[in-house]
Amino acid sequence: MPVxxxxxxxxxxxxxxxLLPGSASVASFCFLIAAPLLAAAACLxxxxxxxxxxxxxATALAMLLWAGGMAMNMVDTLRGGxxxxxxxxxxxxxxxxxxxxxxxxxxxRRERWAxxxxxxxxxxxxxxxxxxxxxxxxxxxxAGMNSVRLLFDIQNACIAAFALLRWASMDLPDRRAFFRVLxxxxxxxxxxxxxxxxxxEYSPFGQYADLLIDLPFLLLAVLAxxxxxxxxxxxxxxxxxxxxxxxxxxxxxxxxxxxxxxVDHARYWALAGFVAxxxxxxLRSMLLQIGLLERQAxxxxxxxxxxxxxxxxxxxxxxxxxxxxxxxxxxxxxLSLLLIDIDHFKWFNDRxxxxxxxxxxxxxxxxxxxxxxxxxxxxxxxxGEEFAVVAPATHPDSARELxxxxxxxxxxxxxxxxxxxxTISVGVAGTGAPLLQSPEALLAGADVAxxxxxxxxxxRVEVWEDAGRGPATAASAx
Numbered sequence: 001m002p003v004x005x006x007x008x009x010x011x012x013x014x015x016x017x018x019l020l021p022g023s024a025s026v027a028s029f030c031f032l033i034a035a036p037l038l039a040a041a042a043c044l045x046x047x048x049x050x051x052x053x054x055x056x057x058a059t060a061l062a063m064l065l066w067a068g069g070m071a072m073n074m075v076d077t078l079r080g081g082x083x084x085x086x087x088x089x090x091x092x093x094x095x096x097x098x099x100x101x102x103x104x105x106x107x108x109r110r111e112r113w114a115x116x117x118x119x120x121x122x123x124x125x126x127x128x129x130x131x132x133x134x135x136x137x138x139x140x141x142x143a144g145m146n147s148v149r150l151l152f153d154i155q156n157a158c159i160a161a162f163a164l165l166r167w168a169s170m171d172l173p174d175r176r177a178f179f180r181v182l183x184x185x186x187x188x189x190x191x192x193x194x195x196x197x198x199x200x201e202y203s204p205f206g207q208y209a210d211l212l213i214d215l216p217f218l219l220l221a222v223l224a225x226x227x228x229x230x231x232x233x234x235x236x237x238x239x240x241x242x243x244x245x246x247x248x249x250x251x252x253x254x255x256x257x258x259x260x261x262x263v264d265h266a267r268y269w270a271l272a273g274f275v276a277x278x279x280x281x282x283l284r285s286m287l288l289q290i291g292l293l294e295r296q297a298x299x300x301x302x303x304x305x306x307x308x309x310x311x312x313x314x315x316x317x318x319x320x321x322x323x324x325x326x327x328x329x330x331x332x333x334x335l336s337l338l339l340i341d342i343d344h345f346k347w348f349n350d351r352x353x354x355x356x357x358x359x360x361x362x363x364x365x366x367x368x369x370x371x372x373x374x375x376x377x378x379x380x381x382x383x384g385e386e387f388a389v390v391a392p393a394t395h396p397d398s399a400r401e402l403x404x405x406x407x408x409x410x411x412x413x414x415x416x417x418x419x420x421x422x423t424i425s426v427g428v429a430g431t432g433a434p435l436l437q438s439p440e441a442l443l444a445g446a447d448v449a450x451x452x453x454x455x456x457x458x459x460r461v462e463v464w465e466d467a468g469r470g471p472a473t474a475a476s477a478x
Contacts, residue, residue, distance in 0.1 A: 001038060001042060001218070001221040001222050001225065002222075003222055004221050006219075006221065009031070009034075009035070009038075009214065009218060010211055010214055010215075010218070012031070013027075013028070013031040013210070013211055013214060014208065014211055015205070016028070016030075017206065017208060017210070017211075024073070024206035024207075025077055025204060025205045025206035026077075026078070026206075027206070028205050028206045028207075028210045029070065029071075029073065029074035029077070029205060029208070030074075031214060032070045032205070032210060032213055032214070033067050033070050033071050033074065035213070035214045035217035035218055035221075036063040036064070036066045036067040036070070036217045036218065037063070037064070037067050038218070038221045039060075039063045039185075039217040039218070039220040039221045039224070040059075040060040040061075040063035040064050040067070041060075041221075042220065042221040042224035042225060043056045043057070043059045043060035043220070043224055044056065044057065044060045044061065044212055045224070045225070046224050046225065046227060047060065048432060052174050052175050052177075052178040054104065054107075054181075055104045055175075056178065056180045056224070058101065058103060058104040059083075059101065059104070059182060059220075060101035061098075061099070061100045062097050062098070062100045062101050063217065063220070064096045065093050065094075065096050065097040065100075066093070066094065066217075068093045068170070069089075069090040069092075069093030069094040069097065069415070070090070072087055072089045072090040072093065073087065073090045073117075076090070077099045077205065088377075090137060091131070091134055091135060092131050092135075093150075095127055095130045095131045095134055095155075096127045096131070098127070098155050098156075098159060099123045099124060099126065099127040099454065100181075101122070101159050101163075101186075101398075102123055102126065102158075102159065102162075102250070102251065102254065103119055103120060103123040103251075104182075105159065105162040105163060105166060105182075105250065106119055106123070106162075106248065106250040106251045107119055112287065112291060114287055115284055115287050115288065118280050118283055118284050118287075119251060119284070120250040121251065121276070122255055122276060122277070122280045123251060124271075125255060125273060125276050126251065126254055126255050126258060127273065129193060129255070129258040129259055129261075129262050129266070129269055129270070129273050130151070130258055130271065131157070132262050132265075132266045132269055133151065133258060133261050133262045133266075134148050134152075136262070136265045136266070149197045151261075152193060152197060153190075153193075153194060153197070156186070156189060156190040156193050156194070157190055158254070159190075160183065160186035160187050160189075160190045162250060163183035163186045164177040164183045164186075165182070165184045165189075166181075166182075167179040167180045167183045169242070172422075174278070177227040178227055178421075179417075180227070181220065181223045181224055181227050184219065184223060185216055185219055185220040185223070185245070188215060188216040188219050189216040189340050191418070191453065192212050192213060192215060195212065196209065196212065196213065199474060207307060207365055225355055246283070248284055248285070248288070249281070251277075251280070252277040252278070252280060252281040253277075255273050255276060255277040255280075256273070256274065256277045258273065258443070259271075259272075259273030259274050259277065298330070303315070304316035304319075306365075306380075306381040308358060308361060308362065308381075309361055309362050309364075309365035309366075309381050310362075310364045310365065310366075310369075311369055311379045311380055311381055311387070312369070312378055312379065312380035312381070313380065313381060314380065314381070314382060314383060316378075316380060317378065317380035317382060317388055317390070320378045320380075320390050321337070321390050321439045321442075321443070322439055323390045324390055325378075325438075325439040325442070327392065328392070333392070333393050333405040334392075334393055334394055334395045334396075334430065334431065335391070335392055335394070335430065335431060335442070335447045336391040336394040336395070336396060336398070336399030336402075336428060336429065336430030336431075337388065337389070337390055337391070337428070337429050337430070337442050337445075338388065338389040338391065338399060338400075338402065338406070338414060338426055338427070338428050338446065339382065339386065339387075339388050339427045339429075339443075339446040339447055339449070339450045340368065340386065340387040340388065340389070340402050340406065340424050340425070340426050340427075340428070340450075341385060341386050341387075341424065341425050341450055342360065342361075342364060342385040342386075342422060342423075342424055343422070343423045343424060343425055343453070343458040343459060344458075345357070345360070345384075345385035346385075348360060348420070348422070352419050352420075356418070356419055359418065360418055360422060361381075361385065363413060363417055363418060363422075364382065364387070364410060364413075364424070365379070365387065367406075367409050367410055367413060368387055368389065368406055368409075368410075371402075371405055371406050371409045372389050372391070372402060372406065374391075375392075376392045376393065377389060377390065377391050377392075378390040388446075391430075394430065395430060396428065396429075396430030396431070396463055397431045399428045399463070400428050400461055400463050403426040403461040403463075404461055406424065406426060407423070407424055407426055407459065407460070410422055410423060410424045411423050411424075411459070423458065423459035424451065424459070424461070424463070425453040425454050425458045425459065425460060425461075425462075425464055426449075426450070426453060426461040427446045427447060427448070427449030427450025427451070427452065427453055427461075427464065428440050428446060428449055428462065428463040428464065429443070429444075429445035429446035429448075429449060429459060429463075429464045430442075445464040446464065448464050449462040449464035450462070453462075
């Protein structure tokens with residue numbers, strides 16, 4: 001909404017009060033209902049365009065609830081109710097207005113649906129307890145109304161404080177912009193509601209003080225479309241982590257506080273609040289912990305894979321080679337290692353470009369993975385254009401046959417997949433029992449065999465069988 005439209009809205013509201021003194025309350029109600037509806041429309045429009053859709057929708061819902069409360073006030077006044085009082089349904093809607101705002105302030109980003117459901121249930125129960133406490137004191141005379149006003153002040157202050165904290169701690173531009181708008185609105189609403197509740201509490205609707213009520217909603221309607229402007233990412237890792245860690249405590253703590261307030265006049269509801277706060281926080285923490293463990297496992301698996309080819313990386317290769325060596329030593333079983341080098345890869349890369357070189361590495365890795373398909377075999381990217389295959393319980397002769405299958409499979413890659421035929425050289429090192437001193441010796445033997453294959457013309461398999469024995473050439477095509 002343009003600023004000028006907001007100014008004209010307030011001027012029209014004032015003119016309606018001045019020119020229609022006999023219908024001032026009805027005219028004022030129309031403007032007081034329209035202002036939050038305009039704010040809700042601005043938020044819903046942002047929800048269609050921005051990444052923080054849930055936050056904008058929750059704010060729009062709060063505006064609709066507040067407009068509904070004012071509409072019920074209008075209906076009650078038209079029916080001849082107390083012009084200075086607030087009907088029960090309006091009181092309920094004014095209380096529930098804060099529930100979606102508290103929900104979005106307590107919620108962290110990218111949470112699983114079960115956690116969001118728990119937060120929604122806690123927020124809804126918080127609204128119920130808040131309403132029960134407000135209704136009880138609203139019927140308890142002046143002292144009770146003072147308690148109601150104080151409770152509304154606390155609610156509005158909490159929303160403003162949490163919004164400011166979220167704004168200060170956000171790093172992503174879209175979320176930071178959203179909480180900036182929400183914080184400014186919440187501060188304006190806190191000030192206006194405080195003035196109306198404490199200094200104009202007995203004035204009927206239709207007075208010039210009503211113009212103040214328009215301001216927070218019009219401010220939200222003006223700021224929402226500009227939420228994306230001039231909001232760069234800000235790095236506040238310490239504060240951000242503290243807020244993200246403490247955010248889940250907001251709803252349970254508020255629920256415990258309000259449950260304590262209603263325990264003398266709504267005992268069973270208070271008990272439900274205590275149980276829900278404890279169980280909700282416990283379930284939420286459990287789900288968060290499960291999510292963290294799953295992400296940790298996924299990251300650990302990802303850290304063991306080569307980012308380009310998807311096969312195991314050097315770190316995983318070293319770990320598996322050492323583990324299989326230890327197993328072979330314990331069991332006295334065979335172990336073989338194959339080192340594989342793509343022939344003339346540098347020339348291929350220079351001629352066809354790095355994207356084609358990357359596709360070549362990916363295709364070779366996929367074929368190696370599909371060919372060395374035994375459950376215990378590991379295909380890894382050893383470095384650059386070199387790959388390795390760890391073959392447990394495999395004698396040198398069997399490893400040589402595996403190397404031949406790998407070489408033939410690579411040479412058979414169709415011409416429409418890569419710009420030219422690709423071949424590999426394979427060096428095999430194996431031992432019938434792990435008589436070598438370390439897996440590094442096996443690795444060195446495979447390296448010797450690989451260079452023997454290159455010197456012999458490439459596109460072939462060479463075998464280094466054991467310590468003190470030289471390379472033996474296996475039959476190879478090309």
